[in-house]
Amino acid sequence: ETGVTQTPRHLVMGMTNKKSLKCEQHLGHNAMYWYKQSAKKPLELMFVYSLEERVENNSVPSRFSPECPNSSHLFLHLHTLQPEDSALYLCASSRLLGTEQFFGPGTRLTVL
Amino acid sequence: KQEVTQIPAALSVPEGENLVLNCSFTDSAIYNLQWFRQDPGKGLTSLLLIQSSQREQTSGRLNASLDKSSGRSTLYIAASQPGDSATYLCAVREETSGSRLTFGEGTQLTVNP
Numbered sequence: 001e002t003g004v005t006q007t008p009r010h011l012v013m014g015m016t017n018k019k020s021l022k023c024e025q026h027l028g029h030n031a032m033y034w035y036k037q038s039a040k041k042p043l044e045l046m047f048v049y050s051l052e053e054r055v056e057n058n059s060v061p062s063r064f065s066p067e068c069p070n071s072s073h074l075f076l077h078l079h080t081l082q083p084e085d086s087a088l089y090l091c092a093s094s095r096l097l098g099t100e101q102f103f104g105p106g107t108r109l110t111v112l
Numbered sequence: 113k114q115e116v117t118q119i120p121a122a123l124s125v126p127e128g129e130n131l132v133l134n135c136s137f138t139d140s141a142i143y144n145l146q147w148f149r150q151d152p153g154k155g156l157t158s159l160l161l162i163q164s165s166q167r168e169q170t171s172g173r174l175n176a177s178l179d180k181s182s183g184r185s186t187l188y189i190a191a192s193q194p195g196d197s198a199t200y201l202c203a204v205r206e207e208t209s210g211s212r213l214t215f216g217e218g219t220q221l222t223v224n225p
Contacts, residue, residue, distance in 0.1 A: 090155055
């Protein structure tokens with residue numbers, strides 16, 4: 001176990017649904033990250049939080065809305081997604097910005 | 113813009129072989145380079161992290177080297193085992209990007225018993 005957990009592990013949603021992905025880290029880290037991994041493409045960084053403040057938004061559409069209520073929890077709120085948003089969404093954390101990142105198991109999202 | 117390339121895209125070897133996975137990056141101004149392992153449908157497990165001032169790192173049967181000036185890194189796996197079968201990802205952190213990791217597409221390794 002890496003100390004980073006994600007729920008749910010699998011999610012199927014329609015284009016009009018609203019759902020949320022949750023990430024929790026038990027490592028005492030101060031930075032958290034959302035990545036998207038689509039088939040046949042490299043991992044793409046979506047958002048970065050440091051001490052609960054968003055420090056990077058990598059041109060992600062507004063239908064993805066992150067939330068970091070404290071340094072241990074990170075959410076990704078989803079609404080009116082498209083089928084091309086189907087992917088593995090990975091959360092990671094690091095002790096500080098720029099230090100080694102530790103990843104969770106991911107949420108496999110399918111948008112119908 | 114930093115680009116990371118991994119060759120080969122897929123590799124199949126018999127058990128016991130020593131093997132080398134390659135990673136190249138276009139901008140040599142990196143802070144560090146990290147090798148990960150990903151099992152099908154799972155998250156990433158960090159294997160080795162090499163700082164830009166280092167030439168190599170070792171962990172068990174794994175050895176990673178870094179030639180920053182030429183933009184290359186290799187991951188050497190000794191005496192491969194079926195349990196090593198996974199996708200291996202290389203990622204670089206640039207000096208100016210702070211938190212951003214740029215990933216390659218990975219090498220899918222299959223070790224046959």
